[in-house]
Amino acid sequence: MLHEKLASVYDNVLRRNPGETEFHQAVREVLESIGPVLGKHPEYAESKIIERICEPERQIIFRVPWEDDQGEVHINRGFRVEFNSALGPYKGGLRFHPSVYLGIVKFLGFEQIFKNSLTGLPIGGGKGGSDFDPKGRSEREIMRFCQSFMTELYRHLGEYTDVPAGDIGVGGREIGYLFGQYKRITNRYESGVITGKGIGYGGAQVRTEATGYGCAFFVEEMLKARGTSFDGKRVVVSGSGNVAIYTIEKVQQLGGTVVACSDSSGYVVDDKGIDLDLLKQVKEVERQRVDVYAKRRGGEAAFVAGRSVWEVPCEVAMPSATQNELTGRDAEILVRNGCIAVGEGANMPTMPEGVRVFREAGVAFGLGKAANAGGVATSALEMQQNASRDSWSFEFSERRLQEIMQDIHARCLATADEYGMPGDYVAGANIDGFKRVADAILALGLI
Numbered sequence: 435m436l437h438e439k440l441a442s443v444y445d446n447v448l449r450r451n452p453g454e455t456e457f458h459q460a461v462r463e464v465l466e467s468i469g470p471v472l473g474k475h476p477e478y479a480e481s482k483i484i485e486r487i488c489e490p491e492r493q494i495i496f497r498v499p500w501e502d503d504q505g506e507v508h509i510n511r512g513f514r515v516e517f518n519s520a521l522g523p524y525k526g527g528l529r530f531h532p533s534v535y536l537g538i539v540k541f542l543g544f545e546q547i548f549k550n551s552l553t554g555l556p557i558g559g560g561k562g563g564s565d566f567d568p569k570g571r572s573e574r575e576i577m578r579f580c581q582s583f584m585t586e587l588y589r590h591l592g593e594y595t596d597v598p599a600g601d602i603g604v605g606g607r608e609i610g611y612l613f614g615q616y617k618r619i620t621n622r623y624e625s626g627v628i629t630g631k632g633i634g635y636g637g638a639q640v641r642t643e644a645t646g647y648g649c650a651f652f653v654e655e656m657l658k659a660r661g662t663s664f665d666g667k668r669v670v671v672s673g674s675g676n677v678a679i680y681t682i683e684k685v686q687q688l689g690g691t692v693v694a695c696s697d698s699s700g701y702v703v704d705d706k707g708i709d710l711d712l713l714k715q716v717k718e719v720e721r722q723r724v725d726v727y728a729k730r731r732g733g734e735a736a737f738v739a740g741r742s743v744w745e746v747p748c749e750v751a752m753p754s755a756t757q758n759e760l761t762g763r764d765a766e767i768l769v770r771n772g773c774i775a776v777g778e779g780a781n782m783p784t785m786p787e788g789v790r791v792f793r794e795a796g797v798a799f800g801l802g803k804a805a806n807a808g809g810v811a812t813s814a815l816e817m818q819q820n821a822s823r824d825s826w827s828f829e830f831s832e833r834r835l836q837e838i839m840q841d842i843h844a845r846c847l848a849t850a851d852e853y854g855m856p857g858d859y860v861a862g863a864n865i866d867g868f869k870r871v872a873d874a875i876l877a878l879g880l881i
């Protein structure tokens with residue numbers, strides 16, 4: 435149920451952004467959480483802070499023409515939504531996936547505002563991407579696409595303005611091509627203009643691992659708060675990209691056994707625990723599907739095509755693929771199978787009905803804004819190192835990441851307590867993330 439004032443804000447969002455269903459969903463979740471804040475802080479409603487937060491500062495849509503290896507011309511659409519810069523330069527990744535349209539970029543940019551605020555670091559919220567499909571494209575085609583994309587986007591970026599990074603379909607390779615083109619066009623070695631760079635040219639230790647490691651650290655804190663740990667627990671991770679792989683790595687280091695992971699073709703189940711070296715070889719080096727993992731693992735693992743990975747029994751679930759990948763029914767199956775904690779590595783992977791099932795069953799539910807904030811937090815650390823011409827060790831960077839995740843976890847719980855909803859990470863994260871941005875907007879005047 436929405437507070438009366440928020441219901442009218444939400445109606446306006448629906449009216450002004452028709453058809454952008456993922457954006458509506460993301461806005462509704464935040465509005466449902468922040469009702470109690472309005473009672474304590476009438477100044478937010480008086481100054482129309484919520485209306486301002488729901489309206490992006492700037493939306494950029496552009497044409498991306500590029501040529502494939504056969505000389506055929508293709509036209510894709512590029513996006514960058516610069517959502518809110520009250521706390522710092524717009525910060526958030528780029529997604530290359532055929533499903534990308536304005537509604538997806540806006541949901542991601544909106545989530546990013548509160549996530550970035552939760553990190554306590556000086557970064558605003560933004561997101562971008564393209565409906566380009568990198569699947570099956572050659573190295574040269576990927577490079578040409580990235581160069582064309584940056585040839586328009588560069589004019590909107592800057593280390594004090596807008597700082598992109600990776601997301602689905604954009605990893606270290608693409609960041610290299612994007613940064614190279616920015617450097618060429620501007621004739622500036624402006625390292626802090628993009629994050630997720632290679633270690634050899636201004637990148638930061640632990641950025642590759644950060645989202646997955648951070649999510650595992652967050653879940654470790656949730657388990658600790660319930661008097662338990664990863665030790666000996668069966669864990670299921672969806673996806674098998676950047677976030678999934680480094681979630682699996684850290685969960686294994688913390689004593690858990692990851693028994694399944696997936697991609698859009700299906701899932702693999704490996705009861706003795708995923709062989710991470712093999713998974714990295716198949717996914718990071720060869721860029722193959724997960725069924726290849728199962729074939730190479732001999733009799734140890736099985737591939738199940740076209741079904742939901744959430745049917746695999748586990749005590750901890752870590753959705754790390756994409757939005758709305760875990761339905762209400764999946765949540766019911768997980769609860770029935772004894773799942774006690776969920777940590778969202780992906781952005782908004784659990785559908786609203788699934789969130790309701792988990793909360794009613796008393797499952798520790800770590801929403802993406804909090805649980806996957808380690809990636810963008812480490813991007814902010816990369817910007818810090820770039821600005822000071824410094825480079826930190828892996829151990830120091832990982833310690834900083836763990837402290838940030840522990841701090842986010844503690845603040846979520848403290849805020850949930852303060853508002854009379856003990857143990858509710860959804861309320862804690864949304865309220866805490868919202869308040870910091872709202873106070874900054876108030877302080878900066880009519881922006």
Ligand SMILES: NC(=O)C1=CN([C@@H]2O[C@H](COP(=O)(O)OP(=O)(O)OC[C@H]3O[C@@H](n4cnc5c(N)ncnc54)[C@H](O)[C@@H]3O)[C@@H](O)[C@H]2O)C=CC1
Pocket residue numbers: 527600601602603604605645673674675676677678696697698699754755756757759779780781806807809810
């Ligand atoms: N890379 C980062 O630092 C961060 C990523 N995220 C989120 O984590 C999620 C995964 O991102 P990355 O690992 O970076 O991307 P990636 O491109 O490395 O991996 C994406 C994975 O999700 C799977 N996938 C994508 N669409 C799917 C679909 N429709 N159905 C089933 N599986 C699908 C892919 O097969 C792949 O395994 C996304 O929701 C992203 O927004 C969140 C915070 C930071």
Ligand SMILES: O=C(O)CCC(=O)C(=O)O
Pocket residue numbers: 525526527528549597598599600601629781806807809810811813
């Ligand atoms: O590292 C970044 O700037 C952004 C990471 C990201 O896209 C996310 O947190 O969803």
